Every structure is written in C-alpha cells, then in structure tokens.
Amino acid sequence: MSDSSSPREVPVFVALDYASRAEARALVDDFGEYCTHYKVGLQLYLAAGRSFIEELVDLGKHVFLDLKFHDIPNTVRGAVIEAAKMGVDLLTVHASGGEEMVKAAVDAAHTTDFAMRAPKILAVTLLTSITQEQLGKLGYSVSTIPEQVALLSNLAKACGAYGVVCSANEIADVKRVSGLKAVVPGIRPAGFRSGDQARVAVPKIAIQNGADYLVVGRPITKAQDPLQALRAIQTEVTQALSEDAEMIQ
Numbered sequence: 001m002s003d004s005s006s007p008r009e010v011p012v013f014v015a016l017d018y019a020s021r022a023e024a025r026a027l028v029d030d031f032g033e034y035c036t037h038y039k040v041g042l043q044l045y046l047a048a049g050r051s052f053i054e055e056l057v058d059l060g061k062h063v064f065l066d067l068k069f070h071d072i073p074n075t076v077r078g079a080v081i082e083a084a085k086m087g088v089d090l091l092t093v094h095a096s097g098g099e100e101m102v103k104a105a106v107d108a109a110h111t112t113d114f115a116m117r118a119p120k121i122l123a124v125t126l127l128t129s130i131t132q133e134q135l136g137k138l139g140y141s142v143s144t145i146p147e148q149v150a151l152l153s154n155l156a157k158a159c160g161a162y163g164v165v166c167s168a169n170e171i172a173d174v175k176r177v178s179g180l181k182a183v184v185p186g187i188r189p190a191g192f193r194s195g196d197q198a199r200v201a202v203p204k205i206a207i208q209n210g211a212d213y214l215v216v217g218r219p220i221t222k223a224q225d226p227l228q229a230l231r232a233i234q235t236e237v238t239q240a241l242s243e244d245a246e247m248i249q
C-alpha cells in the first residue's frame with residue numbers, strides 16, 4: 001500500500017463487529033470518505049456473508065477478512081481461494097496451524113486466478129486477549145509472550161506470509177526476527193476500557209513501536225459518536241507519525 005520511499009502511512013482498520021449487515025452498512029455510510037479500511041470478522045461474516053464483503057469492495061474500501069483459518073492445509077487452501085474471489089486485501093490464518101498450513105494459504109493466495117487482487121496473508125501469532133498465565137495453561141510455560149510471538153513470526157516469514165497480527169508490545173520482536181508487517185489490534189485510546197483485551201496500547205505507542213496497520217473496534221463502534229472517535233484516533237496516529245518522522249530527521 002506504500003513503498004519504502006514514501007512517507008510512512010498507518011491505515012486504521014475499523015473492525016465491523018456487528019450482528020447485522022444493516023448496522024455495519026449504517027456505520028460505513030456515516031463514515032463516508034473518512035474511512036477507507038474495514039475489517040470483517042466472524043460475527044459479521046456469519047451474519048451478512050459474502051455479499052456484504054463484495055459490497056464493501058465495490059464501494060472501493062480496503063477489506064481485511066479476519067476469519068483466522070486454522071485447519072488442515074488442504075481445507076485452508078480451498079478457503080483462501082474462495083476468499084480471494086471476493087477481492088479482499090488481507091486475510092488471516094493462525095500461525096499455530098503450522099508451517100504446512102500457512103504455506104498452503106500463501107500458495108493459494110498466489111496461485112489463484114485472481115492474481116491481480118491476491119489477498120495478503122497475515123499470520124495471527126498470539127491473540128491480544130492472551131496473558132502470560134493463559135499461555136502457560138496452553139502448555140507453553142517455557143516461553144514468554146514475546147518469545148512465542150517471535151517464534152511464530154519467524155515461522156510466518158519462512159512460509160512467505162505478508163505480515164503478522166500481534167500486540168503493540170511485541171512489534172519490535174516481530175521486526176527483529178522477521179521484518180514482516182505488524183498488524184496491531186488491542187488498541188485502546190486513553191480512558192477506554194480494555195475489556196477482554198489483555199495486551200493493549202494507545203494508538204500513539206503502537207505507532208512509536210512501529211505498527212504498520214492498526215485495528216480498532218469497540219473504541220469506535222461503541223463510542224457515543226463513532227465518527228468523532230475515529231477522527232480522534234486518526235489525529236493521534238497522524239501526530240505520532242509526524243513526531244516519529246521529525247525524530248528520524
């Protein structure tokens with residue numbers, strides 16, 4: 001979306017976690033040209049299906065389909081091909097599905113007939129809702145969260161993924177081991193409750209840490225004035241990017 005010679009841009013994907021197409025479409029219409037990037041996850045996909053994704057694509061929006069595939073390689077390959085047909089920009093699989101599965105996803109995205117619009121594959125490392133304690137209960141008690149994220153980022157890179165999903169706390173580890181794009185949910189503007197998110201950061205910190213994309217849901221969709229909440233986040237991102245650029249000069 002931007003090359004290394006152009007100024008750094010960090011798109012904000014608004015997570016449309018709604019139970020109906022009508023609610024999601026109302027927000028998209030309210031935001032108009034203020035928002036060009038939307039994420040569709042399990043809830044809205046199950047409620048509104050492919051046609052809503054195609055509607056967003058037809059509106060010229062960048063669509064991140066966040067269905068987090070985790071299955072045997074052959075099944076994931078088929079699912080990626082079907083997703084590619086909708087013209088989505090980004091698509092998630094769980095890195096913990098293993099090398100063969102992530103490779104199958106990347107290969108499917110690149111061997112599809114829709115090569116011009118091949119979705120970029122993101123590997124989810126550790127969900128931003130996971131704590132160190134929960135990681136231990138999953139049997140990874142020898143690893144810290146940053147170590148586990150680094151390990152899975154390395155795997156994602158070896159498989160040819162475009163990027164990973166991680167929290168703002170692990171971006172440096174991701175960049176160090178893989179150089180992949182960091183797509184960062186768990187964004188909480190100052191004062192907004194964390195809820196079920198465990199590894200959170202304000203937009204400014206995510207930018208300072210090197211995020212390539214932010215993902216924001218409830219701090220926007222549950223705000224009294226969602227457009228105002230979106231604009232405030234966009235302003236914080238723009239300011240942090242210009243402070244960062246000044247530091248580099």
Ligand SMILES: O=c1ccn([C@@H]2O[C@H](COP(=O)(O)O)[C@@H](O)[C@H]2O)c(=O)[nH]1
Pocket residue numbers: 015017041066124126127128129165166185186187197215216217218219
């Ligand atoms: O590790 C992950 C991976 C995906 N998500 C998704 O991002 C949004 C975040 O929503 P908020 O309301 O801002 O918490 C949501 O759609 C998740 O499914 C994530 O949070 N963490």
